[in-house]
Amino acid sequence: MRDRSHIDNTLHLSTTKPSEKFTDTLKKLQHIYHTAIKPLEQAYKYKELRQHEVSDAEITSKPMVLFLGPWSVGKSTMINYLLGLQNSPQELYTGAEPTTSEYTVIMHGEKVRTIEGIVMAADSSRSFSPLEKFGQGFLEKLVGIEIPHKLLERVTLVDTPGIIENRKQQERGYPYNEVCQWFIDRADLIFLVFDPTKLDVGLELEMLFKQMKGRESQIRIILNKADNLATQDLMRVYGALFWSMAPLINVTEPPRVYVSSFWPQEYASDTSHELFRKEETSLLEDLNQVIENQMENKIAFIRQHAIRVRVHALLVDRYLQTYNEKMGWFADPEEVFRDITAEPDRFYIFKSVLAKANVSKFDLPEAEVYRDFFGVNPVSGFKRLESQCGWTGGCLLDKVEKAIGQDLPALLSSLTEKKEMPKAEEKPKAAEKAKAAEKPKEEEKPKNRWRRQ
Incomplete structure (x- = not known):
């Protein structure tokens, strides 16, 4: 049998790290998801588009x-x-x-x-x-x-x-x-x-x-x-x-x-x-x-999920806006919306979202996906993003954008600071003694005879 000691050493299996280390970060990540991302996800039925809803078990999983x-x-x-x-x-x-x-x-x-x-x-x-x-x-x-x-x-x-x-x-x-x-x-x-x-x-x-x-x-x-x-x-x-x-x-x-x-x-x-x-x-x-990087990967995954949810909400909002603009007194609602879903590029739906969301066109879903999505979820069942605001809770889109641009990056940077802090604090005693011994020498500078003392 081959020696397996290198497996334990490389994976650090002998040193048991306390699970409480990331508990605080996990709770903050769950709070950001539930308060900022999930409300917009539910309002525009993102789960029915991607068949993916992030659960607490997925956030806390190994x-x-x-x-x-x-x-x-x-x-x-x-x-x-x-x-x-x-x-x-x-x-x-x-x-x-x-x-x-x-x-x-x-x-x-x-x-x-x-x-x-x-x-x-x-x-x-x-x-x-x-x-x-x-x-x-x-x-x-x-x-x-x-x-x-x-x-x-x-x-x-x-x-x-x-x-x-x-x-x-x-x-x-x-x-x-x-x-x-x-x-x-x-x-x-x-x-x-x-x-x-x-x-x-x-x-x-x-x-x-x-x-x-x-x-x-x-x-x-x-x-x-x-x-x-x-x-x-x-x-x-x-x-x-x-x-x-x-x-x-x-x-x-x-x-x-x-x-x-x-x-x-x-x-x-x-x-x-x-x-x-x-x-x-x-x-x-x-x-x-x-x-070692599991927490960073979770934060990056939740941020990527939030970007997809935001893009989806903007697309649904743009479809709804175009639908309201094209509807007339005697127009057939089904025929109007069928024209919009058949040729979304003619109404600049995806191009307008690209300008707002600051994402690549390769990250946008295909037009056929939304044709199927609206076949199950009528566009009349959604509200415009501008109406998804409250006096106390604020706007759903603003919360997601704040999570993407501020909250999640701040959580990631705080995690890297925690990792770097012990390294910065751990200074060898010998180095400190040498530095202390050097201080008097640095203070004993030769006097300048041309300068008033």
């Missing part, structure tokens, strides 16, 4: 690490290795054939127990209740495992079914791509695992890369089982992996690729042991960085 990739590339084995579960009753089942058919969520708990997907979705204290919308067939494929482990006190791991390119999507019994999208949207780190024998790209993998568009900074590609190859063959496989992935990753800087063998056995002889150890340590440092 960082999520998602494992994706073809079948039998070592995803479950890698989780067993990180948690030290090999040869224990809690070890995840692994094998050469497709073994993981469920979405397995590994969480922290006081004792080892298994939780059914139906129970996980029904528990409002967890962040998995929105998964109910994918149906009973999916909940039967969802399972949670609670284990008392130091790493799980700081992060949640999600093992997914392997990508099988020769299987039809309908055979899974649930919307596979939509479920993957749900986990991708909430993942803080995505490990995309391959092995040298499974580098082929098919429709499922291609669809996954499309779903991960915009999340490239969170993707880490892992070439696992690297000690099965000689060094020269490994270089060829590494090049083949990039050649396969290149058409799918439309970014100037490709994701980081880690080459190693993530399992508890010793590396095979006559392979690059030192390289594999360094790659493994780099991957662990990446994971530790996500854990």
